[in-house]
Amino acid sequence: MALDRDHVLRSAAALLTRKSTATMDEVAKAAGISRATLHRHFAGRDALVRALEALGIAECEAALERARPEEGSATDAVRRLVREIQPAAGLLAFLYGESQLWEGDRQNAGWQRLDTRIGALFQRGQQSGEFRIDLTPVWLTEALYGLTASCAWATLDGRVAARDFPTMVAELLLGGALRREES
Amino acid sequence: MALDRDHVLRSAAALLTRKSTATMDEVAKAAGISRATLHRHFAGRDALVRALEALGIAECEAALERARPEEGSATDAVRRLVREIQPAAGLLAFLYGESQLWEGDRQNAGWQRLDTRIGALFQRGQQSGEFRIDLTPVWLTEALYGLTASCAWATLDGRVAARDFPTMVAELLLGGALRREES
């Protein structure tokens, strides 16, 4: 039962990542169950999206946990974070484009928790002198989400290889397009 | 009449940037016209979105034109491009999230034209030694779109000041988060 629910959620995430307007019927078929059973798990489309949001937040927090953001240099911590977040990138991209989640004043507090922790990582990098201080931690956090979603979509379209995901996102976010003189 | 159409288009762009699921009725009200008149300008929602797509492409091409991508260093050209693209950033963010435009095989050829020209700019930077070669021009182009959309949304929410848009996008895209030793 709990396993069923998780399986349904993951199928829905995979489908909605590709086709964000998918019908409840399509979601059910993708999970290999009937629409009736889908409704037994999730009261409605809204409830499903909320559950996906909670899953996305949980996966991001788990990725952040695994990345050990307090450990070692902030640079390496960001690289670890990007690597750990890749499995959730598709789901994240879907949620990122689901404006329904952002317009109300009742948005999930989990995002703020995440923003705070990721922002703190960038701030730590600034304080240690690793990161430049003219880009705010808030913007760097936003850019991390944005680049993650962009690369997830580009991967789906085949414009970027999945194995290059960590490099592409982390290297652009950290080093930018400019070539370094040193190193 | 032609002016009316342009005014309607711009109102729709402004509204749909904030609320991508806005109704035809809401779009009409935002433009100060009735739904009937809106339908006289655009056969349906699809036609409206397509017209917005064409407008977005045209604005991007105009921005690219103004930025003179062949002139001077590629770095400065990218900075100019980001600056010129800012007025269209909201519209671009809306289109970027409109998956309807990408899933079919009948996507507007304008995007490919743009991708090619912007990709060429990044390639020029790589050939001149300004840009690193381990990030593909395709990914850099994608990242430019992604960061533009992210910053547009962050600006709407007040997380980033509009006046900082060019700096935030261009500096992150070009230099990344890492602090430079030299310069």
Next chain:
DNA sequence: CCCACGTGAGACACGATTGTCTCACTCTGG
């Protein structure tokens, strides 16, 4: 003045999606 045109307002039907319900089937444990 009068007519033609564009417009706003509203009615209407249609399609798509949703949420709820019922019923028959299957499997599992006692």
Next chain:
DNA sequence: CCAGAGTGAGACAATCGTGTCTCACGTGGG
């Protein structure tokens, strides 16, 4: 074997957005 829980299939009404239509209004030119 049997009872009960869970499921799939389908019917059903309700809702919402859409596309089309009609009609009345007013405005500007002939």
